[in-house]
Amino acid sequence: MADVKKIATRESYGSALVELGKKYDNLVVLDADLAGATKTGMFKKEFPERHIDCGIAEGNMVSVAAGLASTGLVPFASTFAMFAAGRAFEQVRNSVGYPHLNVKIGATHAGISVGEDGATHQCNEDLALMRTIPGMVVINPADDTEAKAAVFAAYEYEGPVYLRFGRLAAPVIFDPETYKFEIGKGQILEDGTDVTIIATGLEVGYSLEAAKILAEKGISAQVINMATIKPIDEELIVEAAKKTGKVVTVEEHSIIGGLGSAVCDVLAAKCPTPVLKIGVNDEFGHSGPAVALIEEFGLDGKGIAAKVEAWV
Amino acid sequence: MASLAATANEIRKGIIKATNSAKSGHPGGSLSAADIFTYLYFEEMNIDPANPKDPNRDRFVLSKGHVAPGYYATLAERGYFPKEDLLTLRKIGSHLQGHPCIAHTPGVDMSSGSLGQGISCAVGMAISAKLTGADYRVYTLLGDGEIQEGQVWEASMLAGHRNLDNLVVIVDNNGLQIDGNIADVCSPYPIADKFKAFNFNVVEIDGHDFDQIADAFAQAKACKGMPTAIIAKTVKGKGVSFMENQASWHGSAPNDEQMAIALADLAKLD
Numbered sequence: 001m002a003d004v005k006k007i008a009t010r011e012s013y014g015s016a017l018v019e020l021g022k023k024y025d026n027l028v029v030l031d032a033d034l035a036g037a038t039k040t041g042m043f044k045k046e047f048p049e050r051h052i053d054c055g056i057a058e059g060n061m062v063s064v065a066a067g068l069a070s071t072g073l074v075p076f077a078s079t080f081a082m083f084a085a086g087r088a089f090e091q092v093r094n095s096v097g098y099p100h101l102n103v104k105i106g107a108t109h110a111g112i113s114v115g116e117d118g119a120t121h122q123c124n125e126d127l128a129l130m131r132t133i134p135g136m137v138v139i140n141p142a143d144d145t146e147a148k149a150a151v152f153a154a155y156e157y158e159g160p161v162y163l164r165f166g167r168l169a170a171p172v173i174f175d176p177e178t179y180k181f182e183i184g185k186g187q188i189l190e191d192g193t194d195v196t197i198i199a200t201g202l203e204v205g206y207s208l209e210a211a212k213i214l215a216e217k218g219i220s221a222q223v224i225n226m227a228t229i230k231p232i233d234e235e236l237i238v239e240a241a242k243k244t245g246k247v248v249t250v251e252e253h254s255i256i257g258g259l260g261s262a263v264c265d266v267l268a269a270k271c272p273t274p275v276l277k278i279g280v281n282d283e284f285g286h287s288g289p290a291v292a293l294i295e296e297f298g299l300d301g302k303g304i305a306a307k308v309e310a311w312v
Numbered sequence: 313m314a315s316l317a318a319t320a321n322e323i324r325k326g327i328i329k330a331t332n333s334a335k336s337g338h339p340g341g342s343l344s345a346a347d348i349f350t351y352l353y354f355e356e357m358n359i360d361p362a363n364p365k366d367p368n369r370d371r372f373v374l375s376k377g378h379v380a381p382g383y384y385a386t387l388a389e390r391g392y393f394p395k396e397d398l399l400t401l402r403k404i405g406s407h408l409q410g411h412p413c414i415a416h417t418p419g420v421d422m423s424s425g426s427l428g429q430g431i432s433c434a435v436g437m438a439i440s441a442k443l444t445g446a447d448y449r450v451y452t453l454l455g456d457g458e459i460q461e462g463q464v465w466e467a468s469m470l471a472g473h474r475n476l477d478n479l480v481v482i483v484d485n486n487g488l489q490i491d492g493n494i495a496d497v498c499s500p501y502p503i504a505d506k507f508k509a510f511n512f513n514v515v516e517i518d519g520h521d522f523d524q525i526a527d528a529f530a531q532a533k534a535c536k537g538m539p540t541a542i543i544a545k546t547v548k549g550k551g552v553s554f555m556e557n558q559a560s561w562h563g564s565a566p567n568d569e570q571m572a573i574a575l576a577d578l579a580k581l582d
Contacts (some may be wrong), residue, residue: 028443052439055473060466063429067436070414070422072367073443076434091429091463099414099423 005144006169009201010108012147013165014039017076017106018157019148027155030065030077032058037167038078038108058083062091062105069101074155077103081110081164085126096160097133104154105130105162110140111252112280112297113168113202115290122285128257130162131230137183138229140164140251140259144205145174146227149181157183161262164201166252168290171205173225186233188240192222195312196240197304199250200226200259206294207250209301214308221308224297237266241273248276248308252299254280276311278304316522320350321581324551326398328383328574331565334381334402337410340561341455342382343545344486344519349386351525352451361391364418370448371437373422375430375464376455376484378413378563384408384417392419402468428461430454431481434468438479438539449533453482457489459500465510471539472511479539481512481533484519486548488559507541519544553577 020027021043031224033056036042045050054061058079064076069224084107085092096103112122130138137157142145147165154161155233173189182301186198190211199207204225211221222244224236241247249260267273294300298307314322323346331337353359357370359527374383381401387535388395393407400406407416411425424430434452441448458464471479491497500506505512513535517524525544532540548562549555551572555566567572 030352050443054470055466057463057469059429059463060432060435060470063432063463064439064467064470066429067373067422067433069436070433070442071371071437071440071444071446073440090426091432094423094426095429095433138454245497 001016004171006196007144008167008169009141009144009147009165010039010167011164012144013106013108014042014153015046016148016151017043018046018298019192020152021050024074024155026073028052028073028075030054030075032056032059032061032079032083034079034098037108040078042197044054058088059091062088063095065103066095066099066101069103075103076106078106078108080121081123081126082121085129085162086123089129093133097136100135100159102158103160106165108165109167110164111166111202112285112293113166113252114289115167115293116287118287119284124254124280124285125257126164127229127253127259128261131257131262135159136230137161139183139227140201140229141227142201142225143170143173144173145176145179146181149179150227153181153183154184166202168202170202173205175217176248184231184233185230186224189203189225190221190223192220193244194220195246195308196224196244197246197248197250198224198226198237198259200229202252203250204300206299206301206304210304210308213301213305217309219309219312226259227251229259232262232266234266234270237263238271241267241271245273247273248278249300250304255281276307314444316350316354318582319354320346321578323350323382323385323389323577325578326388326395327381328552328566328571330385330398330401332568332571333399334565336402336565337381337383338378338563339565340548340555340558341376341484341486342379343550343552345379345382345453345484346550347522348453348482348484348521348525348544349382351522351529353386353390355526357451358448361419364392368446368448371421371434371450373430373434373452374412374424375434375452376427376458377425377430380410380412383412387419422430427458428463428468431464432467434479435471435476438471438476439474441478442476449478449480451480451482453484456483456485456487456494456500456503459483459503460498468507468510468512475537476539477536480529481539481541483541483543484546485543486546488548488557488562490559490562492559504543511538512541513538514541514543516543517545519546520550551578551581554570
């Protein structure tokens with residue numbers, strides 16, 4: 001993996017905002033005293049007048065974004081996932097979701113790969129929370145290419161969007177020259193016949209590694225990238241389940257309410273299929289280097305492969 | 313054109329009829345705010361009921377969203393929709409939801425009802441005007457119980473910090489909340505000093521005196537470089553004998569018999 005380029009998707013978020021800002025005057029960016037970490041500082045440098053630092057007041061920031069959107073501006077409100085989806089959940093629901101305003105929530109530092117900051121800042125619940133809000137689009141991009149494309153797509157889309165980004169540098173999987181992102185569409189990255197692994201975000205790269213390990217053991221795993229958690233690509237999920245008969249979901253999120261649950265919702269109704277949910281079990285994270293935590297929680301290639309091998 | 317007092321009285325009748333029809337809702341705080349609603353929609357704001365989405369219109373956010381009956385009665389009186397609609401309040405299929413919704417009701421500039429969020433939305437609208445060079449003004453009405461919400465002060469800090477002189481925050485200081493006297497439940501006093509500390513221009517008035525209301529909004533317009541907070545001392549249930557200063561009328565509706573008494577009380581003010 002040494003020669004693979006790695007970029008944290010929060011960096012992609014920052015640079016995509018700058019690109020969009022150059023094209024569109026109606027784009028504004030809000031932050032809550034984390035512009036350096038969320039990378040909206042890049043936008044602030046280019047467009048200081050369109051960067052609104054709300055201070056450490058995330059609930060207020062989200063409702064302010066709603067007010068801005070009601071006048072025709074397109075706000076991207078940014079903070080850590082814990083505070084965007086967690087602390088400001090009710091503002092996202094009532095100020096943004098209910099009036100269906102054109103607010104984009106850019107949530108960085110999601111999942112246990114926040115690392116050393118520990119459990120208070122490791123948000124493993126955001127996909128579950130955001131998924132329950134009617135009309136909310138929820139996107140968890142896998143790499144730099146997809147993250148940038150998702151930010152552009154979120155701008156073009158009229159309505160609320162939750163974008164989930166990570167702190168840890170992730171391998172670049174997709175070629176920016178050829179990659180096409182579409183909200184609500186997953187992609188098959190590897191074909192396989194014994195089991196389907198549906199992964200999202202940081203776990204897409206690790207799932208591709210797992211598929212290689214499984215291949216060496218004679219298990220043919222299909223790998224699907226599912227960036228959009230809502231609306232989820234039902235057709236692709238059902239098609240894959242019919243083909244392999246066994247589905248594994250992998251996410252850097254609680255196994256309760258996230259990608260795994262979304263996939264189970266589809267399969268329970270349309271194509272009952274055994275599902276193994278891999279993610280953070282019903283427990284909090286803790287401090288440690290990000291990569292070590294990913295390994296400890298069994299969310300690296302080896303860990304995923306071991307769980308799949310034991311299950312199929 | 314009817315006098316402001318006469319218009320406010322019509323709005324009060326609408327509040328009574330609407331909450332009676334709904335058999336629920338919030339008449340007390342609607343009645344306390346009726347004169348402020350009247351002044352905003354019949355005198356102060358640059359609005360056109362025929363063009364409710366005009367991008368240059370002044371904005372209003374009802375941060376104390378539960379007094380929707382007062383808001384709806386005002387919008388109906390102003391011509392945004394027929395007054396008969398008030399009798400559909402809170403019923404299935406009605407555009408008049410229990411709390412205001414931007415998607416349903418003509419003239420509503422922001423959904424509200426979860427206390428503390430409306431003022432933040434108003435701050436966003438005011439920032440937008442500053443960013444785009446638009447000259448519309450933004451008004452938001454808060455309850456005096458509502459200002460117990462921490463988000464009110466997050467929003468106020470940002471408004472003061474960004475010198476939003478196009479923003480007017482009005483506090484309907486009727487002194488009562490659901491659980492009783494605001495001073496007993498969890499006192500927000502001194503209210504004026506709090507807003508002053510958050511870099512607001514503060515005006516304290518009798519919220520039922522139209523001369524004082526007019527003067528306060530004129531002072532707000534004249535004040536440059538800072539937002540204005542108008543602390544309006546009001547009477548909860550104003551105009552209806554048995555509702556005045558009774559916390560119990562915060563969130564309960566008059567039955568037919570009580571409505572008859574209420575409308576008779578208001579008829580005396582015609």
